[in-house]
C-alpha cells in the first residue's frame with residue numbers, strides 16, 4: 001500500500017511520467033535515452049544494440065524508434081520484457097555466465113554498435129550498500145559490453161554518484177576514447193543518478209581481468225579508507241582546503257608528537273613525522289628501531305598494528321623524556337614503567353580503550369559536521385523560498401555533496417555534472433518508475449511530498465512574477481505610446497513642459513535640457529526594469545523571456561505557436577484621448593520622480609517608492625488601470641491576426657483539409673485534476689503547432705496596421721466631395737473672371753472690382769455665417785432671434801410651406817385652364 005502511494009506521488013510530480021503515458025512509452029526513463037541520444041546521436045547510425053537491464057522496455061522502444069529499420073536490438077533483464085516491436089527480449093541475470101551465452105545466441109555473429117545499461121539493483125538496505133551494488137552491476141554490464149561491442153562502439157550507462165564513481169570512470173577511460181558524464185533534464189534533480197556516455201570502444205586485444213573485477217576495482221578505495229587513520233573519515237572541505245592547510249602532504253615533528261597528548265589525532269592529521277633537532281635524543285634511542293623509523297615516514301599506508309607499534313614507542317619515548325627531565329622520580333617512574341609494561345594484553349587493552357575514546361571523539365565530530373550540513377541545507381532551502389534559487393532552473397549546479405568527490409569533477413570538467421546541494425547522502429533515488437526501483441523507505445515518500453509542496457510554492461511565486469512582469473511590460477508600452485504621441489522625440493523641452501502641464505502636482509526642479517542619456521535613463525527607470533531581478537549567474541531566464549529570445553533568434557521560418565503571438569504585440573497606433581489623459585498624471589508623475597534620481601539604484605527605488613510618495617506629499621496614481629486598457633486591444637489584434645492567418649488556409653481545399661486533419665491530434669485530451677503548474681506548462685509547450693510562420697503573421701500584422709492607419713471611409717468621402725465642389729466652384733469663378741476680363745465694354749477698374757467681388761463670394765472666410773434655422777417646440781413662439789439662430793414655429797413653417805405650394809399649383813392650374821379651350825376648340 002505504502003509503496004503504491006509513493007509511486008503515485010512520484011508520478012504526479014513529474015511531467016515525463018504523463019508524457020510517457022501519452023506517447024506510449026513503457027517508462028519515463030525512455031525520455032532519458034531520448035535526451036541522451038539527442039545530445040550524442042549514438043542510435044542514428046547503429047545497426048545493433050544491446051540493452052542491459054531493459055525491463056519494462058522503455059529504452060528498447062526508443063532504440064527501435066531511433067535506430068534504422070532492420071537493426072538488431074536485444075534487451076536483457078531479470079524480469080520478462082513484454083514484446084517490443086522488432087526487438088528480442090531475454091530474461092537473464094546480467095551477472096551470470098548463462099546470460100552471456102544467451103546473448104551470444106541472440107546476436108549470432110553480430111557485434112553491437114551500442115550497449116545500453118540502465119540497471120538498478122534492488123535497493124533499500126543502506127545507501128552505501130545500494131551504491132556499491134549499483135557500481136558492481138555497472139561493472140558487470142561493462143564486462144558484457146567489452147565482449148559484444150564493436151571497435152568504436154558506444155557504452156551508455158547509469159551510475160550513482162558515490163564513492164565508487166571515480167573508480168568506474170577510471171575503468172571507462174581505460175577502455176574508451178572519450179568518457180563524458182551528463183544528467184539529462186528528465187532525470188530528477190533529487191536523484192543521485194548520472195549517465196556516463198563512453199564513446200569509441202578501443203577493443204583491446206587483451207583486457208586485464210582485474211579491470212573488470214569489482215573486488216579489485218573497488219578494493220583500492222576500501223584500502224584507502226582503511227589507511228585513513230583508524231577509520232576517521234575525512235570530510236571534503238566545501239570551501240576548498242581545510243583551514244590552515246595549504247598543502248596536501250603534511251609533515252610533523254617527532255618532538256611535538258612525543259609531547260602531544262593527542263597523538264591519535266596527530267597520526268590522523270600528518271602524512272609523516274621527521275626527527276627534528278629536539279628529537280635527536282629519541283632518534284638514537286634503542287627502542288627507535290629501523291622499523292619505527294620506516295613507519296613514521298608514511299603514516300597513510302599503515303594498518304592498525306603499525307599504529308599500535310608507533311603509539312607504544314611514543315609512550316616509551318615520553319617516559320624516557322620525563323626520566324631525563326626529572327631524574328629524582330626515577331625509581332617511581334621505573335615502577336610505574338614496569339607496571340605499564342607488565343603484560344602485552346594489558347597494553348593492548350589500554351590501547352583499545354584509548355582508541356574507543358578516540359572513536360567516540362571522531363563520532364562527535366561527525367555529528368557536529370552533520371549538524372553543519374543540515375544548517376547549510378536549511379539555508380539553501382531558505383534561498384529557494386526567497387526565490388534566490390529556483391529548483392529546475394539549472395540542472396547542473398556547482399555545489400558539492402557527499403556522494404560526489406571533487407576529484408572526479410576536476411578530471412572531467414567539461415561534461416561531468418556536479419552534485420546538487422539539496423541531495424543528502426541518504427537520498428538515494430534511482431529515479432525510475434519501473435517496478436524495481438520503487439522500493440524505498442518512508443523517507444523518500446516524505447521527500448517527494450516535500451518536493452511537490454516546494455514545487456507548487458515555487459510555481460505560485462513564478463506566476464506572480466510573470467504577472468508583475470506582464471503588467472510592467474504593458475505599462476511601458478502605454479508610456480512609449482504617450483511619448484510618441486506627445487512628440488517627445490521631436491522636442492525635448494516641449495516634452496518637459498507638457499509633462500509639467502499634465503502633472504500639476506510636480507513643482508520645481510525643472511530640467512532644462514534633458515540630453516540623450518537622460519532620455520534613456522527615463523526609459524530605463526521604468527518599472528519594467530525595476531522589476532527585473534538581479535540574479536545569480538546560476539539562475540536561468542524565465543521561460544517567457546527565453547521563448548521571446550528564441551523567437552527572435554532562430555525560429556524565423558519555423559511554424560510558430562499562435563498563443564505566443566502576444567509576445568510580439570504591436571503598439572496600438574492611436575488611443576482614445578480620454579483614457580490616455582486618465583493615465584497621464586500618474587504616469588509622468590512617476591517618471592518625473594525617478595527622473596530626478598540616480599538610475600543605478602533600481603531595486604532600492606522599488607522598495608522606497610512608498611516612502612517617497614509620502615515624503616513628497618503626493619500620491620502617485622497606480623498604473624494598474626492602464627494595463628487592462630492596453631491589453632484588451634492587444635488581444636483583439638492577436639485574435640485578428642490568428643483568424644486572418646488561419647482563414648488563409650481555408651481558401652484552398654488541400655490546406656483546409658490539412659488544417660482540419662491536424663486538429664485531431666494526440667494533444668487533444670482533457671485530463672482533470674492535474675497540478676496547475678503542470679497544466680500550465682503543458683498548455684504552453686506540449687501542443688500541436690499551428691502551421692503559421694513568423695513571416696505570415698508579420699505580413700498580416702502589417703496589413704492590419706495599414707488598414708488601421710487609414711481614415712474612416714465616410715469622412716474620406718465627405719472630404720473628397722467637399723474638395724470636388726470647391727474645385728467646381730473655383731472653375732466657374734475662373735470662367736466668369738475670364739469673361740469679365742474679355743469684356744471690352746468694361747473699364748479696367750470695373751473689371752478689377754467685378755473680379756474682386758466674384759472671388760470674395762468663393763472666399764469662405766469672408767462669407768457671413770448663415771443663420772441656422774431651428775424649429776421651436778410648441779411652447780415657444782415664433783419670431784426668430786437676434787444671434788446665430790432663428791427660431792421658427794413648427795406650425796407656422798408648415799402653413800407657410802403649404803401656402804407656397806398652393807400658390808404654385810394654383811398658377812399651374814390657371815395656365816392649364818387657359819390652354820384647355822384652345823385644344824377643345826380644335827376638337
Ligand SMILES: C[S@@+](CC[C@H](N)C(=O)[O-])C[C@H]1O[C@@H](n2cnc3c(N)ncnc32)[C@H](O)[C@@H]1O
Pocket residue numbers: 026027029030052053054055056057058059060076077078079092093094095118119120121122137432434436437
Ligand atoms: C530502471 S529499470 C530499467 C528501465 C529501462 N531502461 C526502461 O527504459 O524501461 C532497471 C532494471 O534493472 C533490472 N536489473 C537489476 N539487476 C539486474 C540484473 N542483475 N540483471 C538483469 N537485470 C537487472 C531490473 O529488473 C529493472 O527492470
